[in-house]
Amino acid sequence: MMGEKREDGLIVKGMTSPLNPIAQLQLRFKDLETNFHGWLSKQSLAVEAAIVTATSAVQGAAIGGFMGTLTSDVTSAFPTPPVDASLSPQAMASFKQAQALSGGPLMQARNFAVMTGVNAGISCVMKRVRGKEDVQNSMVAAFGSGAMFSLVSGMGGPNQAANVVTSGLFFALIQGGLYKIQEKFSKQPAEDIFYSRTRGMLANLGLQNYEKNFKKGLLTDNTLPLLTDSALRDVRVPPGPRLLILDHIKRNPELRERR
Template sequence: MQGAGEKRRPLTVLASSSSSQVAAAAAAARGVGMANPLAEWTDRVRSLEAGLRAWLAKQPTHVEAAVTTAVGAVQGAALGGLMGTLAPDAGAGLPVPQPPPGVDPKALASFKQAQALTGGPLVQARNFAVMTGANAGISCVMRRIRGVEDVQGSMAAAFGSGALFSIVSGMGTGTPNPVVNAVTTGVAFAVFQGGFFMIGQKFSQPKSEDTYYSRGRSMLQTLGLQNYEKNFKKGLLTDQTLPLLTDSALRDVKIPPGPRLLILDHIKRDVELTREN
């Protein structure tokens, strides 16, 4: 009997160990269940977006422009398709009468513009994909060339996207000069975009002391590191100190190693900052 009792002890220990593992797994499962899936998903998306921005900042201009254009086109296509689905053209199934001969060209141009703003999901997806993709790509190139995101770059991007939208959507079809119509549409887009940009800047005008951190803020936004703007302000790392930044200076304001490497690499690659130094 004693031998049998000795044989049962390992089974008891094994059962106890197995029970402990099951309890630990259950506790872990409860802990995972308590987490907010939406918050976790949002954090993952933000992390991926920051990683993509940091990767693009290290790529040549044509690579960043191509990726940015593609992303903008996909977003625009999704938005246009959704708008075309929710608000389909009420007269799509009706026969469209042909304009009479000798119709006023201005009236015909207005009719074409109204047709360009309507249509099914595929038509709207195409139009919005061209418009948003061109806007994003041109904005990216202007920011890389000029080193800053301002109203001039915004208006240039709007002009290009408006002109392409006019050509693709057929707004200039049937007009005496489609090129003039495309230019006119581009100018209208640029004026509206410039006005919205200036209004947005006016309402989001930073405090007077924040003007000393405008270039640093733009750099951090480009790298997807805007969360460290407060570290720059706490350490008084103004725009004048950007060419002088070192790893130790960034470490003193408690910026982690990865962001420090991205910031220093960006400053080294920035022609204007290198020239100032």
């Protein structure tokens, strides 16, 4: 079929083949998601927080319900004690904690809905109020998420207030640590300003593989006008690339004047 070229390169002038159904569906979903986020960013803080909380809670409930089906067999191992059972507060707290961790689909759906919904809602409010997204926002959201999870699940000992604070702090520390780890591994390495011109020269000559040789020999941008065949040989640059580099420096007026 005939088509015109677009910026995304999916349609080019001349004979083109249509996208497969999966790719079309992905593009439509991406467009819908982009439009939705654009619309949401223009709403008031209350509306945005409510929608984000609700949608995240639905997603969390789906995940929790699925996980609950996997732990339904474990739940049967914790029979409900009779009403008149004389259990100590500590024993009852342990029983509730086991139920919270191994509950059926409905219980896990509720727990995950609360955790994900509260976390997303607080994150949304913090980001809008502070104007940025950082580890502080993440830890505050995690504290609220852990505190609400403690309330709805009944985890912990008989002191409910202490349980809420302890769970909140535990969630905050875990999520803060994960945020820092993710930030560390996702951060792009800063460009070395001392080798910017050298990197450009090698790229133009198709010799970018020898950038490591320059760095190993501390041949920075300031040393470009001073380069000699022996200096390049010392950092193990082969004869052919050496000739190309020296010829480039010789032909460059700015570098030639600085020699």
